[in-house]
Amino acid sequence: MNRVTIEVNGRVLAAEVAPRQHLGDFLREELLLTATHLGCEHGVCGACTVLIDGAPARSCIAFPAMLDGAKITTLEGLSDDPVTAELRAAFTAEHGLQCGFCTPGMLIMARDIVLRRPGADEEAIRHELAGNLCRCTGYVGIVRAVRAVAAARAGLPAEVTRGLPVPAPAYVSPLALPEAGALAPAGRAAPAAAPPSAPPPSVDEKSLETLKNPVRLEQRFTVPAGVGAVWDFFQRPEAVVACLPGARLVAPSDGTRFEAEMTVKLGPMQAAFRGAGTIAADAASYTGTLRGQGVDSRSASRVQAELVYRLEPAGVATAVHVDIAYALQGPLAQMSRGAIARDLAGRLTVAFAQNLAAALAGAGAPAAPAPLDGGGLLLAMVKDWLGRLFRRRG
Numbered sequence: 269m270n271r272v273t274i275e276v277n278g279r280v281l282a283a284e285v286a287p288r289q290h291l292g293d294f295l296r297e298e299l300l301l302t303a304t305h306l307g308c309e310h311g312v313c314g315a316c317t318v319l320i321d322g323a324p325a326r327s328c329i330a331f332p333a334m335l336d337g338a339k340i341t342t343l344e345g346l347s348d349d350p351v352t353a354e355l356r357a358a359f360t361a362e363h364g365l366q367c368g369f370c371t372p373g374m375l376i377m378a379r380d381i382v383l384r385r386p387g388a389d390e391e392a393i394r395h396e397l398a399g400n401l402c403r404c405t406g407y408v409g410i411v412r413a414v415r416a417v418a419a420a421r422a423g424l425p426a427e428v429t430r431g432l433p434v435p436a437p438a439y440v441s442p443l444a445l446p447e448a449g450a451l452a453p454a455g456r457a458a459p460a461a462a463p464p465s466a467p468p469p470s471v472d473e474k475s476l477e478t479l480k481n482p483v484r485l486e487q488r489f490t491v492p493a494g495v496g497a498v499w500d501f502f503q504r505p506e507a508v509v510a511c512l513p514g515a516r517l518v519a520p521s522d523g524t525r526f527e528a529e530m531t532v533k534l535g536p537m538q539a540a541f542r543g544a545g546t547i548a549a550d551a552a553s554y555t556g557t558l559r560g561q562g563v564d565s566r567s568a569s570r571v572q573a574e575l576v577y578r579l580e581p582a583g584v585a586t587a588v589h590v591d592i593a594y595a596l597q598g599p600l601a602q603m604s605r606g607a608i609a610r611d612l613a614g615r616l617t618v619a620f621a622q623n624l625a626a627a628l629a630g631a632g633a634p635a636a637p638a639p640l641d642g643g644g645l646l647l648a649m650v651k652d653w654l655g656r657l658f659r660r661r662g
């Protein structure tokens with residue numbers, strides 16, 4: 269059991285939680301906060317959406333054991349919130365619910381949308397709500413309801429609802445990206461910019477130390493080549509990026525900085541993060557660090573990440589240790605925690621290791637490795653689970 273202190277709807281609680289108990293079960297079963305509904309319990313349907321530190325997140329793939337010090341808000345905690353009251357009235361007026369199962373998650377996500385994107389049009393709302401599924405309504409009433417509240421808020425300042433200030437994308441080269449206002453497709457509201465008084469951090473100054481609760485992942489793999497050859501390979505950013513599924517450099521790298529794009533698919537959702545970062549390497553200890561920040565212009569989601577690698581001779585082979593820390597902000601942040609993110613990282617590592625081994629053996633990595641598809645990942649996870657279940661019963 270883990271002892272954690274969590275604030276739920278303004279009440280600070282000290283609790284003993286099992287490492288595997290997810291937040292949705294904790295809220296419903298321990299605290300009897302049953303407005304949080306559980307549908308798929310795989311991070312797909314959005315029924316279980318709550319606010320974690322002010323940002324919408326899926327409680328079925330968040331774990332209280334990892335949320336020490338976090339502030340959780342469920343729909344019960346928004347009963348006196350005026351924006352939620354407007355949304356409730358609009359959902360009633362526009363027939364935005366039938367059975368109501370998806371409604372708590374819809375309301376929490378809708379509140380985030382109208383606060384963050386006042387005046388959002390139908391296309392933007394449909395895109396933002398794409399992670400919340402409804403079996404009954406056909407979405408028309410839901411979108412109309414959210415549109416009505418967003419329209420009433422047009423002209424109000426956009427609120428940063430993500431708990432952390434959103435840095436302006438000043439780290440992105442003007443050569444690599446259009447002006448921030450032009451990032452959104454025609455007819456859609458541009459993502460909210462940071463207040464002009466806050467100078468945007470540069471890639472060199474920004475450190476993950478300043479991020480709250482970055483997700484940390486560790487990966488280990490071995491490649492059948494000597495440590496010298498692997499080290500030399502790692503000093504060629506274009507060769508390394510060519511081994512990463514869905515990644516490409518958007519400008520030549522001088523070995524100390526890079527500009528890149530990374531596409532990840534998660535079922536029907538596809539994100540293309542584009543950004544820039546720095547590279548540091550220490551040949552004496554065979555270690556290197558990459559730091560970067562990127563933005564997915566379609567969802568207005570941002571990522572900051574740090575990757576530290578260390579090479580170690582393992583006989584005639586090389587053991588590669590990779591530690592990753594990242595923080596996602598925006599709609600895609602809901603998918604950044606839990607088993608899906610870890611499994612995605614694991615599969616990315618396997619694909620990278622295979623491509624790296626092939627490149628070191630002279631076979632070359634695929635010219636443009638396809639993006640990793642999390643839809644396939646979910647299917648594979650279900651298959652793995654069924655396999656384990658039947659093995660246990662056999």
Ligand code: FES
Pocket residue numbers: 305306307308309310311312313314315316317326327328329
């Ligand atoms: S229950 Fe479906 S996303 Fe959590």
Ligand code: FES
Pocket residue numbers: 364365366367368369370371401402403404405
């Ligand atoms: S109203 Fe029934 S699932 Fe959305």
